[in-house]
Amino acid sequence: MLKSKLGCLLLLVACSLFLVACSQSEGEEVSLTIKDSGYRLSMDKKTGSVVYLGKKENFLIDSNEPLFRIRFRNADGTPQIYTAADAASCTFTKKGKRLTFSYSGFSDRNFQVSVSVTPNKKDGLFHFSMKVDTDDQLEWMEYPCISVKETSSEDEGILWPYNEGAFFSDASKHNYIEPEYPSQGNYGMYPGMVLTPFIAQVTHNGGVYFGAHDPAHNTRQVDFRKTDEGIHLQIRLYPGMEKGSYASSDETVLGCFEGNWYAAADIYRNYFDIHHEGFVRLEENKSLPKWYFEPYTVLTYCVRGHHDMDEMSPNKLFPYVNAIPIIEDFSKQTGAPIMALLMHWEGSAPWAPPYVWPPYGGEEALKEFVNRMHDIGGEVGVYCSGLGWTQKSNLIDYDKSQDFVEGHLEKYMCLAPDGSLPLSRICTYQRSGYDLCPSTEFTKNTLLEEMKKIRSSGVAYIQMMDQNHGGTPYMCYSHEHGHPAVPGKWESEAANELYEQVLKDNPGLVLGCESAAAEPFIPKLLFSDNRCGLNFNGGQPVPLYSYIYHEYVTNFMGNNVCGDMFIDCRKTPEIFQYRLAYSFLAGDFLTIVINDEGIIQWAWGQRDFSPEYRPDHEASLSLIKVLTEWRKACPEYLQCGRTLHPLVFECGTSQIFTSTGPVNVPDVLTTSYEHNGKALHFLVNWRNTEIKVHSSAFVGKEYTFHPNGEKIKCQSKDIVLPPLSVIAMY
Numbered sequence: 001m002l003k004s005k006l007g008c009l010l011l012l013v014a015c016s017l018f019l020v021a022c023s024q025s026e027g028e029e030v031s032l033t034i035k036d037s038g039y040r041l042s043m044d045k046k047t048g049s050v051v052y053l054g055k056k057e058n059f060l061i062d063s064n065e066p067l068f069r070i071r072f073r074n075a076d077g078t079p080q081i082y083t084a085a086d087a088a089s090c091t092f093t094k095k096g097k098r099l100t101f102s103y104s105g106f107s108d109r110n111f112q113v114s115v116s117v118t119p120n121k122k123d124g125l126f127h128f129s130m131k132v133d134t135d136d137q138l139e140w141m142e143y144p145c146i147s148v149k150e151t152s153s154e155d156e157g158i159l160w161p162y163n164e165g166a167f168f169s170d171a172s173k174h175n176y177i178e179p180e181y182p183s184q185g186n187y188g189m190y191p192g193m194v195l196t197p198f199i200a201q202v203t204h205n206g207g208v209y210f211g212a213h214d215p216a217h218n219t220r221q222v223d224f225r226k227t228d229e230g231i232h233l234q235i236r237l238y239p240g241m242e243k244g245s246y247a248s249s250d251e252t253v254l255g256c257f258e259g260n261w262y263a264a265a266d267i268y269r270n271y272f273d274i275h276h277e278g279f280v281r282l283e284e285n286k287s288l289p290k291w292y293f294e295p296y297t298v299l300t301y302c303v304r305g306h307h308d309m310d311e312m313s314p315n316k317l318f319p320y321v322n323a324i325p326i327i328e329d330f331s332k333q334t335g336a337p338i339m340a341l342l343m344h345w346e347g348s349a350p351w352a353p354p355y356v357w358p359p360y361g362g363e364e365a366l367k368e369f370v371n372r373m374h375d376i377g378g379e380v381g382v383y384c385s386g387l388g389w390t391q392k393s394n395l396i397d398y399d400k401s402q403d404f405v406e407g408h409l410e411k412y413m414c415l416a417p418d419g420s421l422p423l424s425r426i427c428t429y430q431r432s433g434y435d436l437c438p439s440t441e442f443t444k445n446t447l448l449e450e451m452k453k454i455r456s457s458g459v460a461y462i463q464m465m466d467q468n469h470g471g472t473p474y475m476c477y478s479h480e481h482g483h484p485a486v487p488g489k490w491e492s493e494a495a496n497e498l499y500e501q502v503l504k505d506n507p508g509l510v511l512g513c514e515s516a517a518a519e520p521f522i523p524k525l526l527f528s529d530n531r532c533g534l535n536f537n538g539g540q541p542v543p544l545y546s547y548i549y550h551e552y553v554t555n556f557m558g559n560n561v562c563g564d565m566f567i568d569c570r571k572t573p574e575i576f577q578y579r580l581a582y583s584f585l586a587g588d589f590l591t592i593v594i595n596d597e598g599i600i601q602w603a604w605g606q607r608d609f610s611p612e613y614r615p616d617h618e619a620s621l622s623l624i625k626v627l628t629e630w631r632k633a634c635p636e637y638l639q640c641g642r643t644l645h646p647l648v649f650e651c652g653t654s655q656i657f658t659s660t661g662p663v664n665v666p667d668v669l670t671t672s673y674e675h676n677g678k679a680l681h682f683l684v685n686w687r688n689t690e691i692k693v694h695s696s697a698f699v700g701k702e703y704t705f706h707p708n709g710e711k712i713k714c715q716s717k718d719i720v721l722p723p724l725s726v727i728a729m730y
């Protein structure tokens with residue numbers, strides 16, 4: 001009797017902990033379910049692999065990926081990867097709704113890993129955490145490892161918050177790059193070119209959402225890879241800690257949704273709406289200058305040479321004031337005040353950081369230009385080149401090797417894991433040099449001094465972090481700089497300290513970076529070079545960034561560098577008009593790249609200057625004029641509004657001919673904004689022909705073709721938009 005009671009008691013204890021040796025339950029699964037939605041997550045009891053995610057069907061492929069991968073750095077800097085499959089022992093416990101898989105018995109290294117997952121009723125997601133007990137140097141932890149099935153339709157695919165939002169309907173067109181030292185700007189790193197830490201797959205039957213809801217903004221790789229079996233969705237956390245153990249919180253989330261990419265974006269936006277410490281709504285942001293809220297168009301050009309690898313003799317736009325008549329003409333034809341955004345203006349060498357001052361031609365020449373610009377209601381901005389050290393320019397005779405040696409400046413450069421100092425991979429055509437570590441006083445002081453000097457000329461905007469996409473510094477593994485000897489959030493914290501000091505030193509100055517600023521940098525980098533065209537490199541742009549952050553930041557359309565490499569502009573002659581419409585609807589300042597004749601170019605850096613290879617000058621200016629009228633009339637929506645899901649309607653499509661094949665885009669682009677409880681929907685016909693849009697939802701709605709025009713009540717399901725026109729629908 002006593003014996004059986006004891007037996008029951010032991011059974012109860014075992015049930016409450018649900019302690020099961022995985023090796024005794026091969027092939028079985030353990031599941032968690034989100035109560036309200038019914039979405040289920042199942043894991044293999046023996047291995048911990050995530051084997052099922054979904055409700056009616058499994059979104060994951062049957063790949064039995066290990067639950068985690070982990071990379072250590074050995075004392076000599078060599079990397080060593082382990083996975084869950086390398087553990088001699090795996091056990092799992094279930095405590096309430098929390099599943100924990102524990103792994104031990106790895107060869108050649110003494111460490112233990114546990115990964116926990118729990119369903120969260122509030123956000124409807126499964127939350128994962130990972131703990132590593134070790135004395136060694138961790139570099140990154142990937143968990144959970146999952147792969148989804150391939151899709152086949154144009155409107156299915158991977159949503160990736162890269163650049164400003166990219167959608168890949170064919171994952172095989174994505175060129176996955178493994179992030180390794182020395183850094184490249186185009187890695188799928190957050191913060192970096194990945195601006196928001198999640199990735200999603202959209203299918204006709206629902207989608208998979210995989211992200212990090214992490215107020216600490218830890219460094220992560222957020223990327224995807226086409227494999228033989230499916231598409232691997234990859235989030236790696238870089239803890240950025242000194243040697244030893246690390247435990248993440250429950251911030252890695254996995255779940256499902258129904259709908260298109262906006263539904264995935266809503267999951268992140270719902271999180272961001274609560275967690276946005278340090279963000280100030282533009283309407284309430286008193287630190288911003290007046291020009292930021294006016295309908296400027298950015299006019300960007302170089303004053304030396306004609307492209308980024310040209311001979312650097314001054315062109316027709318130098319001295320700087322030579323550009324004034326051209327600028328006045330653009331302003332007159334578009335009705336927009338102009339910000340001239342200068343390239344190749346540095347007195348050191350083009351794109352040759354960190355030293356830029358004095359400007360080419362001297363301080364007085366630039367000051368005179370700034371003053372003349374102010375006289376005509378314009379502003380001046382300059383491109384810089386981020387946290388780089390230029391040893392030698394490849395464009396002109398400029399050499400800082402002696403300073404480097406005499407000042408022992410190698411002490412301040414980002415180092416490789418083995419302690420070596422190889423040349424940087426950034427802007428190698430323009431310069432050879434190294435990456436500056438953001439943590440060192442030398443880096444901070446040098447940048448602070450240069451920014452003060454530039455600001456003294458009256459320049460309104462500095463793209464201080466060009467080349468540092470998203471505003472993020474490069475990886476540093478130095479043991480001598482006082483930071484952990486692996487990448488991590490110490491890097492973005494150091495960068496944010498630098499930005500904060502620059503802004504304190506120079507009140508009213510606005511800073512920016514290449515691509516839009518990644519989330520942790522947005523409050524400090526409030527005007528950045530946001531070029532949607534780059535996402536045609538394998539995918540197509542979607543206004544994801546604007547959808548999440550629009551109320552807090554305004555960017556500009558960017559110089560579209562490399563844009564004509566990815567798009568066949570001869571076969572897609574209206575692409576510039578498409579980009580204008582797209583950026584207008586994203587709330588960005590419009591941007592024109594010109595040559596030194598004042599002729600509009602497809603992209604900065606293009607090499608083909610033949611007369612037939614250029615956007616339609618008249619059509620482009622006509623569209624900018626129309627868009628500027630709307631920017632003047634509706635800033636509360638276009639600049640400060642909260643983005644809504646857009647109207648759904650039918651219209652024709654056009655092909656954008658890209659380097660990876662044609663992509664279909666709508667002839668009429670649309671975005672909806674809400675302000676003070678009122679919604680306004682914008683539709684833009686970017687084509688040179690009239691386009692009909694069709695929706696039963698139009699009937700009874702009011703719309704207008706002009707900001708001060710008559711409101712027309714829609715009597716039918718069709719509206720015809722004239723060429724290069726906008727309608728606003730109430």
Ligand SMILES: [Zn+2]
Binds near residue numbers: 413439
């Ligand atoms: Zn460092």
